[in-house]
Amino acid sequence: MSEDIKARHGYTVRYLADLAGGTVVGDDSQIITGVNRIESARPGEMTFLSNAKFVKFLPLTHASCIIVQSSLASGEGAEGRTMIVSDDAYRCFVRVMQLFFPPLRMERGLRHASASIHPSSTVHESAAIGPGCVISEGCVVGECAQLFANVVLYPGTRIGDNTVVHAQVTCGPGTHIGARCIIHPGAVIGADGFGFLENPDGSYDKIPHVGIVEIGDDVEIGSNTAIDRAAVGKTVIGNGVKLDNLVHIAHGVSIGEHTAMAAQTGISGSARIGSRNRFGGQVGMVGHIETADGVIIEAQSGVSKPLTTPGAYLGSPAKEHRTALRMEAALRQLPRLLQEVRELQRVVEESKDNAS
Amino acid sequence: MSEDIKARHGYTVRYLADLAGGTVVGDDSQIITGVNRIESARPGEMTFLSNAKFVKFLPLTHASCIIVQSSLASGEGAEGRTMIVSDDAYRCFVRVMQLFFPPLRMERGLRHASASIHPSSTVHESAAIGPGCVISEGCVVGECAQLFANVVLYPGTRIGDNTVVHAQVTCGPGTHIGARCIIHPGAVIGADGFGFLENPDGSYDKIPHVGIVEIGDDVEIGSNTAIDRAAVGKTVIGNGVKLDNLVHIAHGVSIGEHTAMAAQTGISGSARIGSRNRFGGQVGMVGHIETADGVIIEAQSGVSKPLTTPGAYLGSPAKEHRTALRMEAALRQLPRLLQEVRELQRVVEESKDNAS
């Protein structure tokens, strides 16, 4: 953590322990004014120790308080320290981080002079609308929502309370975004899906897209990710879903709650993803199939059939994790196997010759 | 189709049948004011039946007219109905949809006050220029073209008649886009290609890119797709081409008419793609090779050699569809094959021992 990341407030160890959820050992009235790595922390700062690899720094750190994994709390250098002891020290530290480094926010109620807000739209007085934003007819922007620079809302978009829409995001007609979401720069939500009817001469007729994208609460969407509106009905992104950068979600897909997808994954039309799935990066999935809840797809896999059983899958086409690993191991032996079979053929041929 | 998708006009069944191309059975003077799913349609609405799975709804629907696949037109509940009978009911329905749900358009002739239009550019009086658009020197924007919010045209860009450019699109210097195209939000057309000369110390010299991107008529380009300008000459996207979201087209590529590429596919420099090709999602293709007309590349394939014969290809590296499936099937048997060969080796060894 660099020197320029400074605390803006001071808090007592007691306050931070209550917030973070650990047990205080030592002086809970100390004032903490910042956080830092264990090897760099100075007096007045808090640090954390959750990994045995860093236990050597415990006697050396200048931190005024250490959030310590309970299994490491009695190591050398712990004695006399002010500590917050926890079974999940990293999570406790993250909560303290969230306090010391609140996300960037524009001024409450900002209406930048260069923003275009259609008079038929309803923007909550507490919402902030940054420079160059375009809010079209019939949009609704909720309480304390933040639209950073150059965001474009097509007609009928609804942005929920406390949702943050970063620069250069586009929301297509009728997009609904829930509360407490974060949409990163350049994401495109609610453009037309890729749907055509082929004509006998090979040309295509466009299928009109009159559906919408509906995004639940507490969703995070990565930079330059694209989520298409349904032809008819809804593309649904469930509560708590997290999508990384450059992800593609086609028209009519539905994604269950708390599913996470890493960067550059692509989901084809009308696929139905279960809850609490985890997709690695660059995964592809064909349309009109589904996954159960609790499915894990490893990076670069290709899902071409429904996955109705929770568990981990791998490969293109995707197989159960164990099967895929066995196939990969066998594949590594294949060049040698070829030689061995040639040798066997020779031996068998010889023995036939000898026998005749 | 949700309740809030309402018709804006009423049309007679006769008018719609002439438009959609089917044969009317029943009262062709009925007025249709909207469209809906067969199970949800109300009096005054039109629906369609193209899939035998939904034939059970035929006796039940409240629709005033049904576009019916000819093979299903004499089923239970058909009698006494007003129907438009067709050999391609879904296509007919799409045409009716196109009528009832015309795409979103800005006001004809709009020049939003926040747009910057260079005086040396020629923008047709009927074209609409949305808020925050930037039209640089020497651009030409055609009749009834629509530039939604924050579109940036670099110098010398030409946008054809009736073409729609959605929010946050960038067109690099000299880009030509034909008529009736749709460019979805965030697409970048005509930025420099990825071309460098390596120096002896490992650093790179940039190869100047002075070519352009030329896009034909009736092309659709997906959200956040990137199409690079040629170093010299043109990157060519043929008439009727459809590219999905997050596609990458490198410098100097040419794509034949009516070729379609699904999301996240990437084509390397100077590749030449034939007409009426279909690429699945996440396909990669190396540079300086070509495909014949009528080639189909399945999702996640990697094309590393020219494909001179029409047909379907699969895998990385891509093989003929049948070959790839046979290899995949064999691969699944490989772990067992390994065991069987070990067993054979044992048997052969034993018989040799016995023979000696």
Added chain:
Amino acid sequence: MSEDIKARHGYTVRYLADLAGGTVVGDDSQIITGVNRIESARPGEMTFLSNAKFVKFLPLTHASCIIVQSSLASGEGAEGRTMIVSDDAYRCFVRVMQLFFPPLRMERGLRHASASIHPSSTVHESAAIGPGCVISEGCVVGECAQLFANVVLYPGTRIGDNTVVHAQVTCGPGTHIGARCIIHPGAVIGADGFGFLENPDGSYDKIPHVGIVEIGDDVEIGSNTAIDRAAVGKTVIGNGVKLDNLVHIAHGVSIGEHTAMAAQTGISGSARIGSRNRFGGQVGMVGHIETADGVIIEAQSGVSKPLTTPGAYLGSPAKEHRTALRMEAALRQLPRLLQEVRELQRVVEESKDNAS
């Protein structure tokens, strides 16, 4: 090269030879006013010949001067020509191209009326700020930097001298970009990484991202590429790095000098890439591993383990180039191998039967 690419200046052959680094044969006082392909060049223009395939045009070209690969300089038609002879004719020609086609630049010192520049920012008087740009608190924009239309700089961004930031680019809080960089349209640099803690109920807590992205000098970043800020510390893009379009670089990654990555490649969190690596398109790499200097990863590969030896790697999971090719070749023989083993089994079984 099309007719509309015209030279803006005239230069003597001597001047161009000194610039490009070759040896003049013939009249070095001739004035060159443009460049063109060998088959299209007219008097007054310069062309080049580096590939034996085009040697047939040497007697025919109307060019006033030809940059010729030394091995081709005594071919038919060379006699009496004004030539610049070089061991690297294409590189020489590129240098001449760079002279004749300088990159597009806005007017020095431009402050477009529609740009929003926070008074706490420092923009060098020579820098050009295009329409719709947003420069937030505490930014620094260097000498002769160019920000094309609708660029958004979040607070604390620094743009180095002579760096060009193209339209619709977003730089997140605290991003540092060095000198002479080119950032292509739609790139997102410095948004939050994809980091969460899973809660027992499957929901996620966001890990605050307080680090930055630091980009060196002479870096080029492709269209719609996304580079995330570190959770803590820095995501580092070394001097001279070249990233193509739609690349994903996760939080905390570091990339060594002069490494190049082709389009749609994705690098997971905290990976450390060496110097002078070359990644093909659509490569994926897992987090927290590293590559040595001088590693080459071929297109569509998946890097799942550290690569500590320079050389070429291929496949998913990535293997040494030679191993991967041998496995692919063996795989092609697998369907036949299966049949051969079946045949062997039959023969061995028969000989056992005969023996008993």
